[in-house]
Amino acid sequence: MVRIRLRRVGAKKQPSYRVVVIDARSPRDGQPIEVIGSFNPRTEPETVGIDEARALYWLSQGAQPSAAVERLLKQQGTLARMERLRKGESIEALLAEAQAALVAAPEGGRKTRPAQQVQAQSVEAVQEPAEGAAATEDAPEGEEV
Template structure:
């Protein structure tokens, strides 16, 4: 199954995440199909940049977003509308 999830990048105690489309069997930071955004929780306010059109396309094709990514997509839609 294909999942939309977070992959951790950045250094020790400096977590920055990429929003990726990956096979559910691949490791968290392993091989991914496509990178569709990024998330930096350390800034104030947090940086959430997701290509919502690509996310919707993948979801329409059957990809399952994780709980965290669902929340981030909702935030990205709200930012795009504002």
């Protein structure tokens, strides 16, 4: 049986993974049939790069994803597109949709704040101390605000 699973790469205590198509009986770091992507859980947010065309091909050939790879494919929407492929939609339309979704994806990710929100908060932080200092300058001497 052919599996789509993660292959560990990277330094000690700094793992990153490659998404590989491999025979189920092979060891974790054995020779893969094909490398179809990468996954780095140490970045904020996690970095996932999977070639959707190759993933759809191998899934259509009967390759079984591991639990971790299945989670990654669900996040990208690949498994939902695979079901639609099985129901008869053309692969070209599905790949065009995947490419459009990749382009339309927001910068950052689920763990980062939008740049506009961060900028607005920094502007407010700069203005607040200045307003407080101006109020104390206008007050007559001996009185506190």
